[in-house]
Amino acid sequence: MADQNAAAGVNHSEGLPIPETSSRCVTECGAHNFEVTNSELLVGMGIGRFVSSSTFSVGGYDWSIRFYPAGEKDDPAGGYASAFLFYLSETKNVTENFALTMLDKDGEVVANSEFQETNIFSPEANHRGWLQFIEKLKLKSPPSDDQLGNGGCRFTIRCVLTVIKEPPADQCKEKLFEIPPPELPGQLERVLKDRKGADVTILVGGWEFSAHRFMLAARSPVFDAQLFGPLAEKDTRCGNTTIEVVDMKPAIFEMFLHFIYTDSLPPLCLCDSEEGYGTAEMQHLLVAADRYGLDRLKGMCEGKLCRSINLKTVTSTLALANQHFCERLKNACEEFLSESGRVSDVLSSDEFRRLIASCTPLVLEDKEVSAGEKKL
Known part of the structure; x- marks a missing residue:
């Protein structure tokens, strides 16, 4: 009997299939x-x-x-x-x-x-x-x-x-069984869309969003304090709760809420650019991520903004990087500005004048900087 079980690939100690590998001689x-x-x-x-x-x-x-x-x-x-x-x-x-x-x-x-x-x-x-x-x-x-x-x-x-x-070593593959891809993000996305068991209503710019307090609290320290912290009102700790979020567009909050449930950005249909998320969306989403303590989302937005810097967006992006302590994004903006032929155009704009007045001094390693400042 023992030999039959071994031939069938049964692990006697745990009752689990024995991992198998295969290779092919050619x-x-x-x-x-x-x-x-x-x-x-x-x-x-x-x-x-x-x-x-x-x-x-x-x-x-x-x-x-x-x-x-x-x-x-x-x-x-x-x-x-x-x-x-x-x-x-x-x-x-x-x-x-x-x-x-x-x-x-x-x-x-x-x-x-x-x-x-x-x-x-x-x-x-x-x-x-x-x-x-x-x-x-x-x-x-x-x-x-x-x-x-x-x-x-x-x-x-x-x-x-x-x-x-x-056969090379990397061709040796396990034959035990294929593990299906993770299902939790998709399942949580369905929970968000179906609104089953939702116990929080969030008001954003006249729009209502349904959510689950356990999910909000688990993902965001700000929501955790708001819903379960010592200063939380009694009616927010049980039963249906209504929370109002100010200074945020409904479309941005919808992207933000999608990330809370799935740990990923929503489909690109929500953005203006056909080539990817628009700069404006990423800037607003970065602000929301920083505001609610979602460091991963903030880093993702920062990375996408670093790859989309141009003459039209560098001023607002640099201001955002200074306000929200995004060193990687700030360095990317300064590197873009320091390249020959770009500094004068940016320094002569009204947006950059306002930036200089409101932010800490910037170090631009290019000889054109000093020449551009003399023109201001």
């Missing part, structure tokens, strides 16, 4: 034709001398064929030419299967010239082949038509190579 096959001419003259090269093919690649590794017309080394048989496959890459333990075949000028296989074996190559063991690949006499003497053909002056050594490729 092969890659390639062929290279090495043509040798004037074979009858090559026999005089001497033992250990060779002619080599060009380098070819199979399985992501480099190879070459070497042919020894007089033999690779002294052989007791003494009457054979040798042929070897050489491995030229640096990777160790490459497993392959290969065949070397001699073909005559018409592409016919020469008798007794096909060999096969499986090997493991490495830089240290970089060649395999056969000392007795073909008889030297067949290279010197004109054989019959079914051998080398036409005096044996030209032939081809064909290498067919199959490389067994190891």
Whole structure:
């Protein structure tokens, strides 16, 4: 019984499936034709001398064929030419299967010239082949038509190579089961839209929004203090409660409330820009996030504003960064202003004059700043 459970992948100690992984071993096959001419003259090269093919690649590794017309080394048989496959890459333990075949000028296989074996190559063991690949006499003497053909002056050594490729480690994947994506944000968004169990009514610019006090308090320290803090009125701690939010547009509060429930910004249909959230929306949303202590939302707005700075928005964005202590946004604005050709246009605007009057001094690292100030 124990063996049956193990085979089924059951964890006896916890009753849970045993995690499984899988990988796949693949092969890659390639062929290279090495043509040798004037074979009858090559026999005089001497033992250990060779002619080599060009380098070819199979399985992501480099190879070459070497042919020894007089033999690779002294052989007791003494009457054979040798042929070897050489491995030229640096990777160790490459497993392959290969065949070397001699073909005559018409592409016919020469008798007794096909060999096969499986090997493991490495830089240290970089060649395999056969000392007795073909008889030297067949290279010197004109054989019959079914051998080398036409005096044996030209032939081809064909290498067919199959490389067994190891699967990379990152291809090993768990097969236990796929975990579905998080559902909580979508479920909370439905709760917000359905208004089920809502116990707070929020008035914003004449609009009414329904929400849940536990969610507001959990997400915002300001709402927490307003609904459950020591200074909260008794009727806000139980039963239906009405809260009024001032100095905020209803559309901005709708985005703000969406983030409270889902931890994400709402769909782009709520913004004016087709390319993304508009600068005005992000500026107002940043103010709301700072006001109610939502640091993540504030950081998201700050990041989007950093990427949308231009000559039309830099003044108001810089003022906002100063007012709400957004150092990253402030630095991005100052970097934009310090680039050549932009400072004079901004410094001459009425918006920038008001900014200088209301904010702490700004350091703009550009020679145009001083020149622009003289014009004011």
